[in-house]
Amino acid sequence: MHQISERHSQVQERIARACHHAGRDVGEITLIAVTKTWPPEIVEAALEAGLTDFGENKVQELIAKAPLFPTANWHMIGHLQRNKARQVVAHAREFHALDSLRLANALNRHSELAERVLPCFVQVNVSGEDSKFGLRPPLVDDFMAQLRDLEHLRLIGLMTLASPNVRRVREEFRLLRSIRSRYVHLGCQYLSMGMSGDFEIAIEEGATHVRVGSALFGPRR
Numbered sequence: 001m002h003q004i005s006e007r008h009s010q011v012q013e014r015i016a017r018a019c020h021h022a023g024r025d026v027g028e029i030t031l032i033a034v035t036k037t038w039p040p041e042i043v044e045a046a047l048e049a050g051l052t053d054f055g056e057n058k059v060q061e062l063i064a065k066a067p068l069f070p071t072a073n074w075h076m077i078g079h080l081q082r083n084k085a086r087q088v089v090a091h092a093r094e095f096h097a098l099d100s101l102r103l104a105n106a107l108n109r110h111s112e113l114a115e116r117v118l119p120c121f122v123q124v125n126v127s128g129e130d131s132k133f134g135l136r137p138p139l140v141d142d143f144m145a146q147l148r149d150l151e152h153l154r155l156i157g158l159m160t161l162a163s164p165n166v167r168r169v170r171e172e173f174r175l176l177r178s179i180r181s182r183y184v185h186l187g188c189q190y191l192s193m194g195m196s197g198d199f200e201i202a203i204e205e206g207a208t209h210v211r212v213g214s215a216l217f218g219p220r221r
Helices: 002-022 040-048 059-068 082-091 101-113 137-147 166-180 199-204
Strands: 030-034 053-056 073-076 094-098 118-123 153-159 190-192 209-212
Touching: 002 030, 002 040, 002 199, 040 059, 053 059, 059 073, 059 082, 073 082, 082 101, 094 101, 094 153, 101 118, 101 137, 101 153, 118 137, 137 153, 137 166, 153 166, 166 190, 166 199, 190 209, 199 209
Parallel strands: 030 053, 030 209, 053 073, 073 094, 094 118, 118 153, 153 190
Antiparallel strands: none
16 A cells, blocks of 8 residues: 555656646646556555546456446556447446447447446557557548447547657657547547656647556556
């Protein structure tokens, strides 16, 4: 508990410095604690340390932890198969990895059945790496147009995973921000980008949601 509280303070200080450098308000940043592979005891300690938003990459971990901590804001941040759309609708406050029309239709259908509207980020592959999910930038316009009739999804932003090449990270985050500018009038106002090693750069380039794991919890188990 003490270690998590200390690391949380350190991460908040890093966020504050990045915001100051970029001339931004700290209140614009949502810190998502990535609890992938960590047990519920760690989530409990993180809540006690003041964290409020938690992210999971895998549905099975989301559905195991979210019911135990209903006051937390749960984010599904990993790639999703259509057959698990119902679980995400049931347990996640926001979905960060929307990257196909078939998945969008499945999420919309289950959201309608659940009588809710699911806030979503569209995932964009700005690095061009074949190993990463997400739409290539030239395909985003058509994809956005196809989503307009899905009444139970609310597009709130774009998400990306930057490349491991530190010399390209800022350029990639800047590209996502540029793409997002085309859809702000549609309510697409947020940017989910930046992790433990690069979230300061992400904030300087406009991130509103940063997904941080190891900087809060140490090396993943």
